[in-house]
Amino acid sequence: MSRRLLVVACAAIYLFLMLPLMVVFPISLSSAPYMQFPPPGLSWQWYDRFFDDPQWLDATWRSLYIGSATAGLALALGVPLSFSLVRGRFAGRALLDRLALAPVIVPTIVLSVSVYGLFAKLKLIGAWYGLVVAHTVLALPFVVLVMGAGLRDFDRSLEQAAEGLGASRWRTLRRVTLPLLRPSLVSAGLLAFISSFDELVVALFLAGPNMTLPKKMFDNILMEIDPTIAAVSVMQILLVVLVLVLIGRFGRGLGGANMSGSAR
């Protein structure tokens, strides 16, 4: 009896969670010239408008390459960092662990304003690589969490076997360790990409005149509620579904560590 009550309550809560994701689909296909619900008819006009507008395309393209560069840099720095944190034995390791996770604890607005102050001095406002560096700081904790979990579950006797058979340290790393960690690498990379691709607050301060996709969306939402945003939203939701499917298929579980999204 009370179980049924629980299921009904949860169904309502899930409706609340999914409603905003579902409502953008019909609006993006609306044939009305402005926001109207339910849409009077179907059309692709808002998608056409997106793909015909060089500003939208430019912002999307910029976000894609900034996200990819962030994922690359976050992996390049975060994977060795995770090896140190999980396997290393040195003084100050606990402190280093905290430092690596600190960017998720410090409010994003504080980080954004701080880096903005520094980059204004260094004339880095508007530079795409400046944004990549700032996004990498934010993405690093995800990489450390996901890679850390992967490394802790790692069966080290496989490495010992490789070395016992005469493989060099480098060869063991390349042929045994990293291939076995591939699911974690895939998850970490995709999470780093999405965290940058969706990031608004840092971009608001650092992107200068160069729009990223979230910044362009923010400006558009402030100006007018134009259904083009709905079309962009649908494409973003589909991208997230794709990433989650890829993580489910090639990555390492959807458990605990992966779940701290880009909330602020």
Place this chain on the structure above:
Amino acid sequence: MKTPGIFPAVPALVLLFAFFLFPVVRMLGYSVDAGSFEWYAKALGEGLYLGVFWNTFQIALLVTLICLLLGYPVGFLIATTTPGWAVLGFIFVLLPLWTSVLVRTYAWMVLLGRNGVFNRWLIDSGIISDPLPLLHNVTGVLIGMVHVLLPYMVLPIYGAVRRLDPALVAAAEGLGASDWRIFWRIYLPLTANGIFAGSVLVFVLSLGFFITPALLGGGRVIMIAVLIEQEVRQTLNWPFAAALSAVLLAATLAVYALAQRFTQSEART
């Protein structure tokens, strides 16, 4: 394989020092420019700004409570259902979590606006005659923030319920306890750590929230992060923005430190 030392961590460390620690410390330095604390006096002394802090605190507390009320049943259900349903339950928590906050905020504007989906529906079905004010006020901000933060409450509660020994529940059932009694006497006290972890996380994230109050508050709900953004980008008052940031950062770290102490003393007893 030899254990790695600190060397593989050095490139990441350089990045964190140069583009995280250094800029934050540098900015906080502006707040005590010329050795005076006048900007802190302004932030914490003037009614207008104190009001913003108080607002932020109240909203964060309310969001935490609502998330707890909505998050517990969902976390509980996922933890106690069959594996197949649990996967489905997880997917529908993760999908919104990983969807851009902007997309979700935009969707809430469409749903809650004066001519939005809810008001249209309520008016067309004759339940109300004038649109309800759901947007550009605290109601809108609360709805949007709860939506963004709910997954952060569900996940730790799910973990806590999973860790609970099912034999305890079976024993209570065998002794004839009602469902409610089992919930109050077994589930609730034994999942308190999950409730606590989720609440701390949601509360701290709420304190620094920017996007949702900026868009759904319509300029009428000023939270601390919104104020900082205005001071930097519109007023260009760096020292004051730095003082506000310092207070926000201190509050965030204090909540974390308190939470950690609490969990540690809990673990010892």
